[in-house]
Amino acid sequence: MDQRTIPRGVKLIFELTNRCNFSCVHCIRSEDGPYHDLPMTIVNKVLTEAQAYQPVGLVAFTGGEPTLHPQFAEIVELVTTHGYRFTFVTNGWNFPQTFTKIQAWKNSIESVSFSLDGSSEATHDTLRRQPGSFRRLMQAISLCHVQGVPVQLNMVVTRANRDELEAMAILAGRLGCAALGYGHCQPTPDALAADLVLNARERREVETNIAALQRMLTMPIVLAGDHYTSARFSQCPQLQMQEFNIDYRGYLTACCTLSNYRGGTTDTDVLADLHSVSVVEAHRRLITKIAQLNLEKLERLTTNAPTETEQFLCTHCLLHYQKVPQLAHILEPPARRSIAPTEEASHARA
Amino acid sequence: MLAPETVLHPHPSLVFTQLDDTEAVLLHLDTKRYYTLNETGTRIWELLQQSRSAQEIALALQDNYALTDEEALPLLLAFVDELQQEGLVQQSSAP
Numbered sequence: 001m002d003q004r005t006i007p008r009g010v011k012l013i014f015e016l017t018n019r020c021n022f023s024c025v026h027c028i029r030s031e032d033g034p035y036h037d038l039p040m041t042i043v044n045k046v047l048t049e050a051q052a053y054q055p056v057g058l059v060a061f062t063g064g065e066p067t068l069h070p071q072f073a074e075i076v077e078l079v080t081t082h083g084y085r086f087t088f089v090t091n092g093w094n095f096p097q098t099f100t101k102i103q104a105w106k107n108s109i110e111s112v113s114f115s116l117d118g119s120s121e122a123t124h125d126t127l128r129r130q131p132g133s134f135r136r137l138m139q140a141i142s143l144c145h146v147q148g149v150p151v152q153l154n155m156v157v158t159r160a161n162r163d164e165l166e167a168m169a170i171l172a173g174r175l176g177c178a179a180l181g182y183g184h185c186q187p188t189p190d191a192l193a194a195d196l197v198l199n200a201r202e203r204r205e206v207e208t209n210i211a212a213l214q215r216m217l218t219m220p221i222v223l224a225g226d227h228y229t230s231a232r233f234s235q236c237p238q239l240q241m242q243e244f245n246i247d248y249r250g251y252l253t254a255c256c257t258l259s260n261y262r263g264g265t266t267d268t269d270v271l272a273d274l275h276s277v278s279v280v281e282a283h284r285r286l287i288t289k290i291a292q293l294n295l296e297k298l299e300r301l302t303t304n305a306p307t308e309t310e311q312f313l314c315t316h317c318l319l320h321y322q323k324v325p326q327l328a329h330i331l332e333p334p335a336r337r338s339i340a341p342t343e344e345a346s347h348a349r350a
Numbered sequence: 351m352l353a354p355e356t357v358l359h360p361h362p363s364l365v366f367t368q369l370d371d372t373e374a375v376l377l378h379l380d381t382k383r384y385y386t387l388n389e390t391g392t393r394i395w396e397l398l399q400q401s402r403s404a405q406e407i408a409l410a411l412q413d414n415y416a417l418t419d420e421e422a423l424p425l426l427l428a429f430v431d432e433l434q435q436e437g438l439v440q441q442s443s444a445p
Contacts, residue, residue: 138377141377142384143369145384146386
């Protein structure tokens with residue numbers, strides 16, 4: 001059986017550091033310090049305590065730029081010693097050096113997720129504010145291709161690159177990538193100010209186009225995280241407790257999207273400090289929080305019909321955790337934000 | 351036939367990645383095709399990046415790999431022929 005098909009068990013996500021060598025306007029992470037690297041003792045504690053009561057299917061490293069963690073190779077070794085496969089996101093800038101350090105465990109790499117925000121050099125380098133980043137990423141992908149390491153490309157869909165969805169899929173296919181992920185640009189203050197965030201209607205057009213690509217191509221294409229749903233209590237992997245996020249300070253947080261959210265209220269999403277709290281107790285707090293979230297959502301639904309913005313999966317949590325104030329209409333065109341839902345919008349929700 | 355003074359340049363759409371001391375990979379951004387280079391191919395590519403003429407590259411190969419003139423030039427010509435067929439290099443004459 002191909003070990004890469006459907007990991008059985010939960011996904012443990014470790015934000016290894018909040019440092020990054022890029023400064024992308026559309027990034028959801030705050031660039032404000034202080035900077036921390038997740039202690040390796042916390043990684044070991046979580047792996048050990050989690051596997052004692054539930055199967056772990058996959059370990060994922062995020063950041064910041066996770067490969068900047070000074071013990072990245074040691075952490076990779078630790079994870080593989082526990083018998084797990086792993087994946088990590090990266091901008092690919094230092095990938096040859098990174099790969100040299102972890103090459104011994106390359107057979108345990110589920111995939112490397114490269115952040116590529118444009119099918120063209122110009123689009124990617126502009127969005128990433130890093131000249132040469134596209135070509136460095138292509139070098140990284142070439143290296144993975146030769147070494148037999150599966151690659152996933154991840155594209156944050158913004159107003160600046162939304163016309164490149166199809167070109168990105170073709171690029172990923174021709175480069176021999178194992179998968180392609182798209183994700184909506186989140187409404188951080190910086191991304192909104194740069195006019196990169198699509199409104200609800202534009203987001204739904206993007207989702208329609210992605211669905212068309214999914215039908216046309218055999219390569220797996222996913223729309224990660226936030227997306228439109230007509231269901232009132234749709235549950236993401238975090239709310240289903242299929243994914244657990246441990247931040248760079250060693251805290252269990254509600255979700256990887258909310259963690260260290262740029263421009264948002266800090267720490268409202270922190271559930272437990274794993275330096276002093278057991279994994280089981282942290283899990284207990286998560287269950288309580290999820291129940292609270294669903295009860296609060298029930299109250300909102302019984303007092304107000306959801307706006308179009310609120311029918312995107314992440315909106316309720318962004319509101320609940322005070323990551324973006326006044327979010328309820330933020331994805332709607334300006335003319336509509338201050339008035340009641342139009343007939344057309346109401347029809348769309350029916 | 352490649353003249354000795356010919357200078358070949360890597361196509362601007364090529365991305366070169368060194369894998370280790372002996373291997374490298376090229377990715378053509380226009381065609382999205384990968385090409386792996388062995389040790390000799392990697393050495394020739396490095397010299398092409400330095401805008402060396404065919405004659406200079408052949409001499410360098412003789413030095414690096416203890417080849418004779420009769421061995422180095424055919425080796426280079428065969429390799430360059432493949433590169434040209436794949437559109438990986440562009441040709442110009444040395445000033």
